[in-house]
Amino acid sequence: MTYCCGILVRDGLVMIADTRTNAGLDNISTFRKLHLFEEPGERVMMLATAGNLSVTQGVVNLLTEGLEDEETHEVERLIEASSMLQAAQLVGRAVRRSLSIAGGGAEQSGVSFEVSLLFGGQIGTGALRLFMIYTAGNFIECTPDTPYLQIGEHKYGKPILDRAVSFDSDILDALKIGLISMDSTIRSNLSVGLPIDLALLRRGALRTEIATRIDGADPYFQDLRESWSRALRAAHMAIPTPPYRGRE
Amino acid sequence: MTYCCGILVRDGLVMIADTRTNAGLDNISTFRKLHLFEEPGERVMMLATAGNLSVTQGVVNLLTEGLEDEETHEVERLIEASSMLQAAQLVGRAVRRSLSIAGGGAEQSGVSFEVSLLFGGQIGTGALRLFMIYTAGNFIECTPDTPYLQIGEHKYGKPILDRAVSFDSDILDALKIGLISMDSTIRSNLSVGLPIDLALLRRGALRTEIATRIDGADPYFQDLRESWSRALRAAHMAIPTPPYRGRE
Numbered sequence: 001m002t003y004c005c006g007i008l009v010r011d012g013l014v015m016i017a018d019t020r021t022n023a024g025l026d027n028i029s030t031f032r033k034l035h036l037f038e039e040p041g042e043r044v045m046m047l048a049t050a051g052n053l054s055v056t057q058g059v060v061n062l063l064t065e066g067l068e069d070e071e072t073h074e075v076e077r078l079i080e081a082s083s084m085l086q087a088a089q090l091v092g093r094a095v096r097r098s099l100s101i102a103g104g105g106a107e108q109s110g111v112s113f114e115v116s117l118l119f120g121g122q123i124g125t126g127a128l129r130l131f132m133i134y135t136a137g138n139f140i141e142c143t144p145d146t147p148y149l150q151i152g153e154h155k156y157g158k159p160i161l162d163r164a165v166s167f168d169s170d171i172l173d174a175l176k177i178g179l180i181s182m183d184s185t186i187r188s189n190l191s192v193g194l195p196i197d198l199a200l201l202r203r204g205a206l207r208t209e210i211a212t213r214i215d216g217a218d219p220y221f222q223d224l225r226e227s228w229s230r231a232l233r234a235a236h237m238a239i240p241t242p243p244y245r246g247r248e
Numbered sequence: 249m250t251y252c253c254g255i256l257v258r259d260g261l262v263m264i265a266d267t268r269t270n271a272g273l274d275n276i277s278t279f280r281k282l283h284l285f286e287e288p289g290e291r292v293m294m295l296a297t298a299g300n301l302s303v304t305q306g307v308v309n310l311l312t313e314g315l316e317d318e319e320t321h322e323v324e325r326l327i328e329a330s331s332m333l334q335a336a337q338l339v340g341r342a343v344r345r346s347l348s349i350a351g352g353g354a355e356q357s358g359v360s361f362e363v364s365l366l367f368g369g370q371i372g373t374g375a376l377r378l379f380m381i382y383t384a385g386n387f388i389e390c391t392p393d394t395p396y397l398q399i400g401e402h403k404y405g406k407p408i409l410d411r412a413v414s415f416d417s418d419i420l421d422a423l424k425i426g427l428i429s430m431d432s433t434i435r436s437n438l439s440v441g442l443p444i445d446l447a448l449l450r451r452g453a454l455r456t457e458i459a460t461r462i463d464g465a466d467p468y469f470q471d472l473r474e475s476w477s478r479a480l481r482a483a484h485m486a487i488p489t490p491p492y493r494g495r496e
Binding site for chain 2: 156158159162163164172173175176177179184187188198200208209211212214220223224227228229231232233234235236237238239240241242243244245
């Protein structure tokens, strides 16, 4: 399993992804799922992947090495896309291509070849955008009404996002809330695990302000986990005792 | 969908269940899912149900009217069970019987006949126990290591239970945390909805201390929802800003 979330606020874009993959509970590994395609000053694109690893690695390879257009036979690389919309369409095509390569025996094998991806960033003077791309290669776009998208094991970490993030949130607050959302998921689902990759891109900056990895020894993340647990305990203790008595 | 949780602490047992059922998003109804079998001073049993409504209603009917033992041909009613273990076994048999009645055409229809139930209570001088019963009629029992069980849409409401409930929690705190867990689920999953039924049984009391229904106009629950949202916002604001900068 996997948990990745992307948060798009007025100030910019945050993407966070865990690194745990598993083929059964007895086969757990660490793989990077957050990939950056960056030319500082010109373009920054971030791709987070969930689902079948052979398909998602195939997508990243196709986007890096180039994907031949079926009509024009031109080879298109993600880093050369002229807009985020064209880039998202290219990611969608790469998903379909990778699936057709890796997934030839999908029905027979009984293995799921489903994938989902978050793709966000900014190219030149174009808009900062965030997309979620499905197995079929189609996609939806994040809008200010719900300023985040999630892939993978999304349920445990959704309540805090629903309550605490808005389009007007400060971007470092959005990062913090994203880390709390990741912590909730890690606590409740063994198949989501540390280390965490994160990236932060301010609107218009055209270079990542933060691109780092957090492991179990990271003092801030340790403190966030403990503070959050303490705060949750304090929060529920501050709510009055239920007044219900007797049978009604 | 459904969300029910049972919390078994040193002081007693709390059970909470929503009332929303749906056959598709366009066919939503209210049905009681928390059923009490009580003879004050002698026994209290609580049954919460999730899954296929025709099967779970069949279970309640069989437990109320009686289930013929296949070997002895005696008719067994839940209210007459001599211990919680025997009662749980009877619930398991009622699940299998109801499934065989309702689920004859299960494979053909493509409808899921899966169910899951929480069953808890105390009979006479026996122990206060809480069980989760599966579609196959088998069951597990709640123990102090993890003093709660959930059925239905369990993920959204699990982080708060994981962090805030222990076997030593005060029982009214456990009720409050259960209501917070229910609130988180209602906010994130449309198929779980008000009103909520709840019941509270103190260990050894042999009569429900609370058995009531909470609807959207309930002032305490309204206040709990708002206080909790406020507290979550305050909690994440109290955590320092992430210190990460640059690329690593």
